[in-house]
Amino acid sequence: xxxxxxxxxxxxxxxxxxKPSSLVPNESPSHRPHHFPKKTTKKIPPQxxxxxxxxxxxNPFTSANLSDAKKVFxxxxxxxxxxxxxxxHNALLQSxxxxxxxxxxxxxxxHMIKTHPTFSPDRSTYHxxxxxxxxxxxxxxxxxxxxxxFMLTNGFSPNKVTxxxxxxxxxxxxxxxxxxxxxxEMSLKNAAPDSYTYNFLVKCLCKSSAVSTVYDFIEEFKTSxxxxxxxxxxxxxxxxxxxxxxxxxxxxxxxxxxxxxIRPDCYIYNTIMKGxxxxxxxNEALEVLKKMKENGVEPDLVTxxxxxxxxxxxxxxxEAKKYLGVMVEMxxxxxxxxxxxxxxxLCRKGDVLGALGLLEEMQEKGxxxxxxxxxxxxxxxxxxxxxxxxxxxxxxMKECGMKLDTASYATLVRALCREGRVADxxxxxDYAVESKSVTDVAAYTTLEGTLKWLKKAREHxxxx
Amino acid sequence: xxxxxxxKAITDNPKKLANLIDLVxxxxxxxxxxxxxxxxxxxxxxxxxxxxxxxxxxDPNNKNVVKCDEKLKGILLGKPQVELCELxxxxxxxxxxxxx
Numbered sequence: 246x247x248x249x250x251x252x253x254x255x256x257x258x259x260x261x262x263x264k265p266s267s268l269v270p271n272e273s274p275s276h277r278p279h280h281f282p283k284k285t286t287k288k289i290p291p292q293x294x295x296x297x298x299x300x301x302x303x304n305p306f307t308s309a310n311l312s313d314a315k316k317v318f319x320x321x322x323x324x325x326x327x328x329x330x331x332x333x334h335n336a337l338l339q340s341x342x343x344x345x346x347x348x349x350x351x352x353x354x355x356h357m358i359k360t361h362p363t364f365s366p367d368r369s370t371y372h373x374x375x376x377x378x379x380x381x382x383x384x385x386x387x388x389x390x391x392x393x394x395f396m397l398t399n400g401f402s403p404n405k406v407t408x409x410x411x412x413x414x415x416x417x418x419x420x421x422x423x424x425x426x427x428x429x430e431m432s433l434k435n436a437a438p439d440s441y442t443y444n445f446l447v448k449c450l451c452k453s454s455a456v457s458t459v460y461d462f463i464e465e466f467k468t469s470x471x472x473x474x475x476x477x478x479x480x481x482x483x484x485x486x487x488x489x490x491x492x493x494x495x496x497x498x499x500x501x502x503x504x505x506x507i508r509p510d511c512y513i514y515n516t517i518m519k520g521x522x523x524x525x526x527x528n529e530a531l532e533v534l535k536k537m538k539e540n541g542v543e544p545d546l547v548t549x550x551x552x553x554x555x556x557x558x559x560x561x562x563x564e565a566k567k568y569l570g571v572m573v574e575m576x577x578x579x580x581x582x583x584x585x586x587x588x589x590x591l592c593r594k595g596d597v598l599g600a601l602g603l604l605e606e607m608q609e610k611g612x613x614x615x616x617x618x619x620x621x622x623x624x625x626x627x628x629x630x631x632x633x634x635x636x637x638x639x640x641x642m643k644e645c646g647m648k649l650d651t652a653s654y655a656t657l658v659r660a661l662c663r664e665g666r667v668a669d670x671x672x673x674x675d676y677a678v679e680s681k682s683v684t685d686v687a688a689y690t691t692l693e694g695t696l697k698w699l700k701k702a703r704e705h706x707x708x709x
Numbered sequence: 710x711x712x713x714x715x716x717k718a719i720t721d722n723p724k725k726l727a728n729l730i731d732l733v734x735x736x737x738x739x740x741x742x743x744x745x746x747x748x749x750x751x752x753x754x755x756x757x758x759x760x761x762x763x764x765x766x767x768d769p770n771n772k773n774v775v776k777c778d779e780k781l782k783g784i785l786l787g788k789p790q791v792e793l794c795e796l797x798x799x800x801x802x803x804x805x806x807x808x809x
Binding site: 662666669699700 | 754767796
């Protein structure tokens with residue numbers, strides 16, 4: 246990221262801006278300064294990671310027709326000099342499975358064994374078929390059972406990896422209900438899920454069903470299969486209820502956690518604090534910080550970022566700034582997220598010049614602004630009727646191909662129209678559409694609405 | 710991913726979005742201008758706006774004003790010149806609310 250031009254820093258000068266040397270927007274624009282680095286650690290079974298590499302190759306199978314596929318396979322076998330290993334076989338089967346039906350894939354699988362005796366399928370080969378069966382369009386477990394039985398007859402009993410793959414595939418094709426059904430079956434059959442699979446499913450359930458359903462599921466697993474929720478499960482649950490703005494339930498969950506004898510860690514506290522901040526409850530957020538300290542949990546960068554974000558959001562930017570000092574004292578380096586939150590807070594208070602000052606401070610400290618910072622400042626400048634400076638900044642953003650966010654786009658268009666610069670507003674509209682900052686519909690709706698407003702304002706003699 | 714506010718606007722008012730992007734059978738005046746028999750409200754606006762840009766129809770002294778050529782006059786109520794800020798409203802006239 247390059248530097249914001251000097252003309253934007255001093256509040257007096259209006260000279261034109263210098264081009265920054267290199268500006269590559271590499272951060273996704275997001276106003277929420279919580280990046281939780283660790284939640285549930287994703288476990289990718291080896292055969293899945295192999296699959297993900299695949300789309301870089303062209304799919305050798307161009308038609309879903311079985312006899313065509315057999316021909317393709319035969320020609321690959323005869324033309325390739327090196328002996329094909331298991332991974333190639335799996336990859337081929339996977340490629341075909343991505344375009345065909347389950348029964349055709351099984352037929353090809355049988356054909357592969359028959360015509361190419363060196364191919365000895367192992368568990369991962371069956372898992373390819375399994376994951377295809379989970380994506381079958383019919384809303385039952387029949388195809389999944391078919392593959393599981395097929396595995397069993399060939400001497401491979403399902404294990405926890407099998408369960409994991411089936412559950413993830415079912416969830417990714419929006420069949421969470423089936424996944425729950427399957428995981429119960431598997432728990433009875435010596436293929437009990439591990440905590441990763443379990444937590445993954447809990448997370449999917451949280452997204453798709455009511456909280457009570459999730460609790461029932463957890464209760465059932467505890468009593469029937471002895472699988473207890475762990476700290477990650479609780480983090481998922483707390484995150485879920487706070488996203489639904491139910492802080493009381495979150496507090497209750499923390500108490501449950503204490504009863505279970507699990508000590509809340511930094512992530513749990515961060516999640517609760519995030520909940521407080523999205524609800525604009527500054528005092529409660531500070532309360533969480535106090536509690537952390539009491540329980541001897543060291544706040545991390547995310548904690549401070551969340552707190553500063555929250556305090557800025559509810560208009561307590563002076564306190565937020567105090568915590569900037571605190572976090573530095575504790576040995577954390579404030580990042581672009583920290584500063585952007587603070588700038589956001591200052592802009593909300595109408596202190597755009599203070600925000601620009603902060604920009605200078607941040608760059609002095611060697612912290613580069615990101616797209617989000619630029620958007621925050623653009624929004625603030627336009628709101629504070631500093632249109633010329635806003636346009637300078639917009640010029641820089643355009644130069645570097647940065648995207649506008651919805652809010653800054655709308656404020657810029659409005660500010661231009663208010664000044665009677667409709668043609669310039671159209672130009673911003675063009676840029677927003679061209680850079681895919683917002684959808685065409687959103688860009689147009691904003692423009693149309695603003696022009697409608699302008700017409701009314703003119704009728705009342707309020708605008709030029 | 711749609712921004713939450715837009716998403717809300719769409720779920721609150723799916724009709725409004727549909728009005729913008731659904732293809733509409735065009736009256737003959739407009740058909741001649743766009744060169745096809747169907748276009749969406751949004752697509753039509755884009756077409757007219759890029760026509761203005763491509764043919765440099767903006768008044769060089771006041772960019773906010775468009776000097777219509779014959780072709781453009783035909784679809785914009787025959788006005789010799791229109792203000793840019795009226796453009797969406799003028800185009801909307803071709804897309805009346807009650808379609809069916």
